[in-house]
Amino acid sequence: MTASGQPVRTCRAAILQQSSAPLVVDEITLPESLAPGQVLVRITLSGVCGAQINEIDAVKGPDRFLPHLLGHEGYGEVMDVGPLVRSVAPGQWVVLHWMPGAGVQADPAGYRWRGQRLNAGWVTTLSEFTVISENRCTPVTTSVPLEYLPLLGCAATTAAGVIGRDAQVRLGESVVVLGTGGVGLLTVEAARASGAHPIIGVDRVAERLSAADAMGATATVLTSAAPPATEATEGRIRTALGGAPPDVVIETTGAREMIELACRLVAHGGRTVLVGVPRHDEPASVDTLPLHFDTIWTGSKGGGTQPQHDIPRLLRLAEAGLFRLTGLPVTRFPLAEVNDAIELVRTGLPGRAVVDPWAG
Ligand SMILES: [Zn+2]
Incomplete structure (x- = not known):
């Protein structure tokens, strides 16, 4: 070799x-x-x-x-x-x-x-x-700066797939992203690029929310310290949405309380996508009634990414400034x-x- x-x-x-x-x-x-x-x-x-x-x-x-x-x-x-x-x-x-x-x-x-x-x-x-x-x-052959290129291997393609494939976000739908770490921030950006509005970023770290603002979140919500998903957090998200429940909720933290919030928060007929992986010994407890009202809860496997197709497409969008990968x-x-x-x-x-x- x-x-x-x-x-x-x-x-x-x-x-x-x-x-x-x-x-x-x-x-x-x-x-x-x-x-x-x-x-x-x-x-x-x-x-x-x-x-x-x-x-x-x-x-x-x-x-x-x-x-x-x-x-x-x-x-x-x-x-x-x-x-x-x-x-x-x-x-x-x-x-x-x-x-x-x-x-x-x-x-x-x-x-x-x-x-x-x-x-x-x-x-x-x-x-x-x-x-x-x-x-x-x-x-790949691209003009995108090289420090962003590893992200095409997971964070960016997952975010794009979660919004495009798993949640099938349509123009003008409201999107809440729970957790604005790397995947969450790029999910905010993918939602923006897909014409979602409003887009609410939620995190426990203020600096991550500043980054979410820069990436196109229309509002951000800082979660309460512990436990992370309190009623206060839920109330702030609803206020940020003008009282209406969100069409789409994307959960990226894997924290049990946030998974429960993601399932509770979404509108009847809306979609919740679970991206963060939960701990094996901390199962979530959720009221399944919304499932009888056309609500969909689903888990994402890497956004269903097809690397050979999605990586060149995302790089083309990034080069055109339409997917702001370099804002991360x-x-x-x-x-x-x-x-x-x-x-x-x-x-x-x-x-x-x-x-x-x-x-x-
Ligand atoms: Zn990864």
């Missing part, structure tokens, strides 16, 4: 060794050769998504794959390809994504770390190099400071944290 003619045998990576513990940044050993459908990518930047925090916290239950690599949105250069790979070639720049796109679904790569097997999925991004499945990368605040961290990035995301860093594995 080579990069620019030089063999690549090891690289630095962030490793989840133990649930609810900091990641370990260390040298790992890459597979000796690429299997059919595998692609070697030199990572330029990787996003840090709520999904990685959920993995660290084991919100879906005990983690059977420890130790493992992680990260599922990135941008980089293809260095080498395995047999059967047809959709990308060495020298191409690619967005790395977790939803399957064009090409082969290869076996996940087998890495080694400290003499043991190190697990990885079809895509991981928090490392200098990565071996991924062909169908987890999509070639982006903060860079070196790989050695990945745990600081994760901690700041937890505490409410506005926008997106991206990790540069090559920064000192």
Whole structure:
């Protein structure tokens, strides 16, 4: 396996060794050769998504794959390809994504770390190099600044898919977005680009709401400290909407109280889309009566993204200024400071944290 003619045998990576513990940044050993459908990518930047925090916290239950690599949105250069790979070639720049796109679904790569097997999925991004499945990368050529390109792997495409596919937002519909972290802010922007009005951003962090204002929210609501979704919060949202219930509610936090609020808040005949993943041990409790009045509650799987179609479309919109991807605040961290990035995301860093594995 080579990069620019030089063999690549090891690289630095962030490793989840133990649930609810900091990641370990260390040298790992890459597979000796690429299997059919595998692609070697030199990572330029990787996003840090709520999904990685959920993995660290084991919100879906005990983690059977420890130790493992992680990260599922990135941008980089293809260095080498395995047999059967047809959709990308060495020298191409690619967005790395977790939803399957064009090409082969290869076996996940087998890495080694400290003499043991190190697990990885079809895509991981928090490392200098990565071996991924062909169908987890999509070639791009764009004038959009590169720090935004990892977001096409998850945050931006999820947001666009949630608004366009899952919620099917129509012109003039009112939209409430609960949680204005990275995905939430881009959901606000996707709602604006789709002609929704009004658009209400709701969060527990004031700085995130300022970013939501800049991204096109017509009003913002700061949630009460604890518990997050109190009656006061609900009242403020209703006031911001002039008393009418919203046509569409998008829930991005995964917090039980916010999921319950999302289902309670929506108009009869409206749509609630759950994007944030709930903790396995904190089930929501909701009154299902609205379901008898044509109300739809649904969960999103990555906005139903079809990367090979959606990534070029979104980049075209971004280049034309019609999807303001670059309005999102982006903060860079070196790989050695990945745990600081994760901690700041937890505490409410506005926008997106991206990790540069090559920064000192
Ligand atoms: Zn993600």
